[in-house]
Amino acid sequence: MQKTAYGAFSQSRKCMIKIILIMKMTAFLLIVGCLHVGAKGFSQKISLSLKNAPLEEVFQKIETQTGYGFIYAKEQLTKMKPVDLYFVKAELRTVLETVFKDQVFSYTISGENIIIKEKPESKVEQEYFEQAPPYIVTGRIVNEEGKPLEGVSVVIKNSKTGVSTNGEGRFSIEVAPGSNVLVITYVGLESREIKVSGATILNITMKPDEAESREVVVVGYGGVRKSDLTGSVSSVKSKDLTAYPATNAVQALQGRAAGVLVQANNGNPGGGFKIRVRGGTSVNASSDPIFVVDGFAGALLPPPEDIESMEILKDASATAIYGSRGANGVILITTKRGKAGKPKIDINSSYSTQTEINRLDLLNAAEFAELIKEVNPSYTPGTANTNWQDLIFNKGNIQNHQLSFSGGNDAVHYYISGAYFDQKGVITNSSFRRFSITSNLDFNATSWLKVGLNLFTQSNTETGVITQEASGGSIGTGVVAGAFKFGPDQPVLKPDGTYSIAVVGDPFDNPVATAVERQNEEVGDRLQYNLYADFSILKGLKFKTTFGSFINNERNGLFTPTTLNAGRNVGGAATVSARKVKSFINENFLTYTKQFNTKHTFSALGGVSYQKFINESFGANSQSFLSNSVSFWNLGGGSVSLPGNSALTESTLASAYARLNYNFSDKYLLTFNGRYDGSSNFSKNNKWAFFPSAALAWNMHNEQFMNRVDFISSFKWRLSYGLTGNQAISPYQTLARFSPVFTVLNGAAVNAVRPTTIANDNLKWETTAQQNIGVDIGIFKGRVNVTADYYISKTSDLLFNVQLPQYSGYTTQLKNIGKIENKGFEFAINTKNLVGKFQWNTDFNISFNRNKVVELPGGNDIIYAFAPGHMVGISNSAQVLRVGQPVGSFFGWQYNGVYQQGATFIPGAGFEQVVGGESFRDISGKKDATGKPLNEPDGLLNGDDRTVIGNPNPDFIWGLNNDFNFHNFDLNIFFQGSQGNDLLSYTLLELETLSAINNSTKVALNRWTPANTNTNVPKVATGRPQRVSSRWIFDGSYIRLKNLALGYSLPANFMKRVKVQRVRMYISAQNILTFTDYRGYDPEVNYRNANLNAGVDYGSYPNAISYTAGLNITF
């Protein structure tokens, strides 16, 4: 009997091991699922009517009715007796109790599973145990609040034996003779090891594991605990990124992170965003940060819904690991990944309606006619009274849907998501649509190898209207500028059925025609993948290699029919162009972590990477079509073919990088970073450069003397210094070049060239030296977290297109010259104001950045303008780079109001000298005998009298986010703003110059007339030049309510019944409130997005006010 018993035990022991393992796995699945499943109670009602039913059948029935799964070994079934059952809507537990009443096995419920196990109190075994040394330890495990913990793993140390706790937190484990250690683990809680040496009943309380719950921050090539971070890094989480529907993730960053400026270039659906981390470090080269998606530098961004978090690396300690691409900050994007556990299905869906954010108050037909007739009495006004803004603006809408599946087991984790975003813009005929799939798979191939695949595809289609036109004369006037300028006395259609054309000023198309008739479609297809393999070579030593690639195909089609000037002139014009950008990247790096006698922790990282970019483009166009119905899909139908174009550029970046972290007692943290980058874009003498950084952090709260200050939970000082680079120039710029010249001989084109570019054998990176001092403070157990940083960054070797003497036959040469400086202060605080039933969290961030030019070639001003081409009078003079002044300072004359009767006119070529005309200040021009300027008035108005008249850089930018939760309701209020930035409005300049060549705003009603002399608005005058002066500089400060959202989640009880984890419904509104003094219609848009021309407004596509209703469902 003993033998049998032993044999039975032995057999069951094997099963037992398996079961324990399964239990552990199950526990793992459950736990990693983070309990957001919410422990299911026994509320599932079961109805059964079975006679002498084998347990297999019983289990199946229960599985079907409840969704619970049974875990057992086949052998177990043979030992179980059939049962009789009759239940109507009984509790699961009741049913199970009956089923197992007379069985040799018992059960435990672990998460979604019912695990069949040996009955601990089985008499047979008890007898056996009593006779033999193995003993039983039982116990109950609770959390700090005394609530039982289910699924806690209890394992005998150095064995494979283990159990997990049941729904009441109880466990029972048989332990081999002698002294043993039980290892008790549970995700998010501190592991415990308990020594046992005999049958014991344990009551165990598990405390939260601080190390586990501490946030891990993603940094370049890895992640660190937030407390170990030495650099300046801002994190933005998924929830904030999806607070409202966003075209792309960059938009969603606006106002969320200190030191990060995000501005819409325009509100065009699918339009781009300008992003600056701690100001622009460059003048000529790009100041965009580099985006790194799951380790893939330069990759394309997935939609916000698929992003888990975005980390913005700001100081050199954080960015130097990206070397020559780190100077403008690095934005790390971590996409969502599957977690072990039951499959999770998320559905996020929203619908928004949109209207344009503002309009300009323009003259009506009668007022316009009066204005024109004031200088052109013979003008015959049209008979219409058209409100062009009414006609081009319409209600827009956005549909945004995402469906994702995620989950996994111990071997495979998966995340698959599809997202669809469809926007119809607030201007007729503008739209943007994207569809994307994000798929992340992770496999634990062996105990030492983990492999994975990130896959991302996106298709997007954009139809656009012209706004922010580079030039808008008789052809090319944009829809918005057109709606402002076009005479309101003209109808849309003339009596003959054709579109009206402007009758004053340039004969440009009316805005309705421009919006409706022009066909423009841009299509993008993207495929991006990144494969990785992660090897555990030795304890603490890991090797990771990745192979990634993206292909971005873009096609742009444009057809201008004969109903528009530009088409009419040529009988219709069609263009098709395409671009394919490919990149390949391979990263290989080793990480090693080692701890010595618990005080010293070293971790080291070293790797190499290789990245290649290939950019192919080509295009063709033709003109003169038989009909307007061909669109751009029949270039051959044009009787005039224009020269085609094609180009190929390739560039390569090869790098080696390393990082060393040293942590002493969690008090002192040291980080050294370095990257050695070689770029093909740079000249032959400067292909390679090294970018080092060093940082020190001090966790002051871990010092003895801080023990008494118990309201402070963390207090860390950070100090860093390092060099980063900017290599954002195009390939081949260092090479001398001949360019083709289109030349005609005897009516036919011939091959012709001329020298256009001179070699620069010494061109190299821009180097930014940045120092940062920061502090992170946590108060009241993390209820209040404060981060503050002060930084100074100096960029030298600025890449600049230096003007050459033009008589050399060349115009500019890209050189490293000049310096700029950015310094600033950033402050972020998040507080849990209220916890408990009513929760209130606040996030506030504010950033002050000061930018100035430190050095320029020869100390000379560089004067330039990015003005719409048709405003030729601006003549390349609107902004200046001047030593000591911020980049992009506005440069022009000081407006001195209107010349009144009896005023002394200041002479000057091109300046008015009439009563009612514009007057300007004569501030300079006098020269001494040697011709040196004295900065004194010379009695003449000319170019010498221009000065800095505005600064486009804000004094500070800020964001304030408040989240409230009460019962099932949540409320989000998000404000964002910019203070102290000036705007140069070419829109208002054009409308209010009052030279009778276009419509004007109502400001014109206050123009100077003999009867209205007390005014600053000049009289109407033909031929008045469009001149950049302080008259067009405006305070662009604003405060905007970016998002207001109210959500309601269905009650948990109800959710349990319908087997849905979460249903949240919300309504929200975006941009509904704006406080600004700016007279233009939106302070938040830009004409162009380079550093050189920030703060310039012209005919922008407006941002929109949106009202959104949405639904989030999780199964």
Add this chain to the structure above:
Amino acid sequence: MAAIPMQYLTLQASTLPFNHVIKKLVMKYSLIIFLALLINSLLPGCKKTLEEEPVGLLSPEGFYKSKRDVESAIFGAYGMLASETLFGRQYVSAIGLRDDMSDIGNRGTTAERIQVNDFKMDATNGMVRLFWPTWYQVISAVNSAEFGAKSINLTETELNPLLAEIKFVRALSYFHLVRVFGDIPYIDKFISNPDDVKSISKTKEAEVYTKIIAELEYAKQWLPDRQPSDIRTRPSKATAASYLAAVYLTLGDHQKAYTEAKWVIDKRATYNYSLEPDFQNLFRAELANGLKETVFAVDFLGRINVGNNNDDLNGSMTGIRNTPQNGFGVIVPSLATFNTWNALDYRRKVSFEDSTLNAAGVLIPFTAYPNEKRPHIAKWRRFPGNANTDGRYSDHNYADMRYAEVLLIAAEALTEISGPTQEAIDYINQVRTRARNWPGRASTFPANLALAGLTKAQLIDLVMDERKFELAFEWKRWFDIKRRKLGDILFKGPNSLEPQPTFDATRDYLMPLPQTELEINPNLKPQNPGY
């Protein structure tokens, strides 16, 4: 946390754990080695990896291999002449606006144009800013061609005509520049490093002329009698001679001017020069390539445009606003120019658009034009050939020199040397005779001149008037005014066609060099007087 128990399962399944460990290690490290090898093969020698090998871009190194390559750089210069910034608009507009016939039409146009027209220029003028560098790009192209020609092995008979063409283009460019600016930087070498010329000084006007003459002499010696297909957009011997005549005339060396002009006239058969019978045909773009009158022209091809190149806007600049012409109405002659021009002159009819069809198809007189109620220039707008409907991207060849001008140069120079002669009068009468050929109309105006009773001064005035009407709006008039210092009379006199009270003879015969050039190279100072 419970580690993933996979390894336990794996171990369990194995009956020989030790073997398994070995197997595992072998697998693990061979995989790592394989990857290392793969990566190594993917990362070729870094040095080579970072070398740029642009495809589709032309590198100057080793570019010149044949005569054809040299020619392509000369052609590059022609392409730059036919650009928006030179003959397509900016340069010719600036020279046109400067004179007393072309005025600003739409005074809402840009200030820079008004400044040029009204003698209120400053050193930052936008028109100069655009055409100055382009002239030097023309020069840079032929300088490069010359470097190329000398760097390859060519026989004298191959090399010399190439050099001659190069020198002609360079002389042509400097002839324009020196008349506009006076002293200028003179570059006749290929520049591979701009630092080499960063601190040069201006070359004196007189010296520039000396160099121009030397280049044209060389060109005259080595250029062919006719270019292939007898095209007039490349120079021949006679082209060089005609320009020599113009240069000498400008310098007041009338003897040499006459000699060169006479040489061309005498050998007109060799060079296939003759006056086009119908004056209008000179301004019909579709006929441009076959005109025997053209001595040198800049060729635009209709409705094709590549950026600055081949972008002709003269038709648009002079076209009538808010009519089917869809013009800009920027350069519009003063009404006096039209009114003082004899209506019997066919050339007035050809030169002016004094009526136009409105949108309804009704012919309206200039007094009913929507904006500038003055006759507009018709030479470039009326028959732009295969062009856009607004006259842009025309098919015109803009003649910088035509045979009629050679005749008038000869007449003027000869009169200056010898006073009134029958020979000079004959040259003028050839031009007048053609002008009377008014198709469909018997025209007696302008009548032939007779020698009797003409004084030298009268005849000079007559030649100048003939130039004014014959070459109206062809960017010649300003240089005549400058050459003969007529500014005070023409802009301030009682019969001024276009009064410009601010005209200042001490300043306005020269334009200012671009301010930026003086800032980059202070050795170019002083700026021209008055700026």
